[in-house]
Amino acid sequence: MxxxxxxxxxxxxxxxxxxxxxxxxxxxxxxxxxxxxxxxxxxxxxxxxxxxxxxxxxxxxxxxxxxxxxxxxxxxxxxxxxxxxxxxxxxxxxxxxxxxxxxxxxxxxxxxxxxxxxxxxxxxxxxxxxxxxxxxxxxxxxxxxxxxxxxxxxxxxxxxxxxxxxxxxxxxLTGGPGYPVMYPEDFDFQIGKAIDYRPGSDIAFVSSGSLLADAVGAADILEGKGISTRVVDMHTVKPLDTEMLDKVFAENRLVVTVEEHSPFGGLGGAVAEYKAGFADAPKQIIASLGDKFQKLGDHKFLMKENGLTAPDLAALAETNL
Amino acid sequence: MANTETIDLINDKSALMRRHVIEMGYRAGGRGAHFGPALSSIEIVASLFFGVMSHDPKNPTMATRDRFVQSKGHACLALYSALGEAGYITQEQMATFKADGSFLAGHPTRNPQYGIEVSSGTLGNGFAVACGMAKAAKIKGEDHKVFCLVGDGECNEGIIWEAAMNAVKYELDNLIAIIDRNFVQLAGTTKDIMDVDVEALWRAAGWDVLVLEDGNDAAGLLNALGQMKESGNGKPHVIIANTTKGKGISFMEGSLNWHARPMNKDQYDQAIAELENAKTT
The missing domain is CATH 3.40.50.970 (Thiamin diphosphate (ThDP)-binding fold, Pyr/PP domains)
Structure with a gap:
């Protein structure tokens, strides 16, 4: 390092x-x-x-x-x-x-x-x-x-x-000025090996890119309500860490994928494709930018517009649990 | 000036390569082959493999080899026939052209072990990759050259000109492009499809340009290629070689119908007879 x-x-x-x-x-x-x-x-x-x-x-x-x-x-x-x-x-x-x-x-x-x-x-x-x-x-x-x-x-x-x-x-690369520090110390980064960022048994946020900070924020809100929430940093979107997903499918009741991307073909799509092979995997919600061109606006505005802030993500997850 | 012995060798190899083109293409049956664009470039490819390039089929990946990139990948039969004649691939392997599971597809797939440097087929990309390879040689202080065969229709592609400008910027005088100017592309003549002054475009991009009136003439090719291989004038080189589409087979020469198609038995017999006849005259 x-x-x-x-x-x-x-x-x-x-x-x-x-x-x-x-x-x-x-x-x-x-x-x-x-x-x-x-x-x-x-x-x-x-x-x-x-x-x-x-x-x-x-x-x-x-x-x-x-x-x-x-x-x-x-x-x-x-x-x-x-x-x-x-x-x-x-x-x-x-x-x-x-x-x-x-x-x-x-x-x-x-x-x-x-x-x-x-x-x-x-x-x-x-x-x-x-x-x-x-x-x-x-x-x-x-x-x-x-x-x-x-x-x-x-x-x-x-x-x-x-x-x-x-x-x-x-x-x-997504995180702009104010790029949240999620790893303040050295840690093991391997291509294709997701990081079980924090444990939890009800909901699992599986996130890619700098929205990890917002997924963690959402987990904090949910934990405050007594909902146990896991957060996975799926930094490698291809190849997917399917071992990690196997754990999530076995241990969590709802999967929420989080990404600053179209709902098609990104992390959400990749997880859904893998999940299609399971008869009893938990429900998945894809939090994304949606299938649309965006309104004009700064990043904060667009995150709010697309429901990708921590409170939005927490509400989305809670509603679907 | 090229010596008579080398000129004779190129002509002999060209005759053998034409035969391979017809045999491989005919055996592909209904899958067809790009006969016309392979036959127009035979003398160019033969001159490179048997006259101009340093290479060793027994040591296909030696660092000092000159590189050949066939950007007009649809003319792969010209490359495969040269690889066969040079000893990179066997007659048995040549017979698998376009067959299920073969490594000899209708467009080249990178396979350095068999002398195929770059995958091509989506036009323009091989040329731009060749520019990167030439720059890499300069960075690494290596003396080998990069030769790249480009189609005249291929010069319609935007990527050709992105790469051509860049090659001048980085003074890639170790790069020699050869335009197979056969005046016919897929859907018609180059005049009908996109009538441009190819020479003027390359000159405007800043290249060292040489026009060969007969790009199927071994002596002229050997001299031009040899001269450009030795020239380190800071400019990338391009030879615009005026060739005949389908060269060597009467019913294919200059034809709009023989860019790519299957060949029937009568056509095969006639083509072989013409090649045999050319050998004896």
Whole structure:
């Protein structure tokens, strides 16, 4: 574990995921000469200016060309480099989906695609800048791993896990400035291994991304009412940790999946697909952004609009128990 | 200048490869094959595998090998026939083209052990991946070259131009693209589908451009490819090779009907007879 990361937690929490990924890429590049970073005219937005200046020969801006961002990364990866391609989650998995399938997934290229500002974090910029479908796009591509970390340290550790991982990864990042610290100390992060964040026997919130904090908030409210509530950090959406889900199905009476994504093809869809194989699994509610384009508004407004705040989640769960 | 011995070798290999194309494509039966675009590019691929590229079929993944990326993946029979002639794949394996469970699909699937560097088939992507491979060689200080075969119809794709601009930005003079300019694409002539000045587009993108009037002529190809392989002028290279779609089979040459289709017994017999006849004249 990189001690520098623990020292940065407060700063990362204040600045949000863009800084976490940019600082972590710098740390990775210092330790691994095969690490290169790429962006498509997004260098300042992705906070990669320092990377570009520190490693000018290992940073590539391909211009406003997301398809080439992915194909060029694949070519680098096939020759043994470890490219991290950073783009807006609203643009990157959808625009070059075909490149992610043909050049990355199909050839098992070791490319990590980082989608920043996933979900509806871009609030006032409107729906073209919302990523409500990125998990669905990437989950359908064989060989891709999909990770949605919940906090600064898990984001940092997820990126470190990618360098040890063989195969393509998509990391979607949600937590903006005020990124809640859910893991203040070092912890064991493994791709595909969910974290039983807190125990509980009635309801289980199974969450991905930075909404973990809201799921925990909802659990606090429910516990106050005497409803025992478990929270699972399902940071890896693909492959799902089915052992953890087996435990949840056996031990809890209601499953509420929580994500800043469409109800289709994301964590909720993935859990429902797995649950379809069980005759006696508990009921599942999918808390999500819904099947709609959103109203214009800031993130807080949109979370309220979509019932994704802690009180909303608690009420939804209680009603369905 | 290419020597006579090498030119003769390329012509001999091209004749053998044409025969493989017809045999493999005919055996695929009703599944058909992309005969026209494979036959137009035969001399290009033969010149690379048997004249220009450093490679070793006994050591297919050696780090110093030159890379060949067939971006126009539908012309895979040109690649497979070269791999067969070079000894990467066996005659028995070639006979499995498009068969259930075969690794020789209708578009190449990455398989470095058998000399297939990059999966292709969705047009434009192979070229953009090849650009990444060329950049990787530069980063790693490796001297090998990346050769990439691109279709003229394929140049309709936006990704081609995203990658072409980027290759100039990163001065990928270790990258040599060859446009198989056969003037026919799936649904019609390139003039009818998208009538553009291909040469002007590549020049505008900043590439080192060379136009070959006869892209089915081994001597011209060997000279052009050899010259570009040695040139380190800071620019990526492109040869626009004017070829004949379906080259070598009279009823396919320049035809709009032989982009991709099954071949019947009469057509097969005629094609083989023409190839045999060409050998003796």
């Amino acid at each position: 990189n001690k520098a990361a623990l020292d940065k937690l407060q700063e990362w929490s204040e600045k949000g995921h863009r800084s976490v990924q940019a600082d972590t890429l710098l740390m990775l590049a210092a330790e691994h000469p095969e690490v290169v970073a790429l962006s498509a005219d997004l260098t300042p937005t992705a906070r990669l200016v320092e990377f570009k200046e520190t490693y000018p020969d290992r940073f590539f801006d391909v211009g406003i060309a997301e398809q080439n961002l992915i194909d060029f990364s694949a070519g680098l990866a096939l020759e043994g480099l470890r490219p991290f391609a950073v783009g807006l989650a609203a643009m990157v998995p959808m625009r070059p989906a075909e490149q992610m399938r043909a050049a990355v997934g199909y050839m098992k290229a070791n490319v990590t695609v980082i989608g920043i500002e996933a979900g509806v974090r871009f609030g006032p910029l409107g729906n073209t800048h919302y990523a409500m479908d990125d998990i669905a796009v990437v989950r359908a591509i064989p060989n891709f791993t999909v990770i949605a970390p919940s906090d600064p340290l898990s984001t940092h550790k997820a990126l470190y896990a990618c360098i040890e991982h063989e195969g393509p990864v998509y990391i979607r």
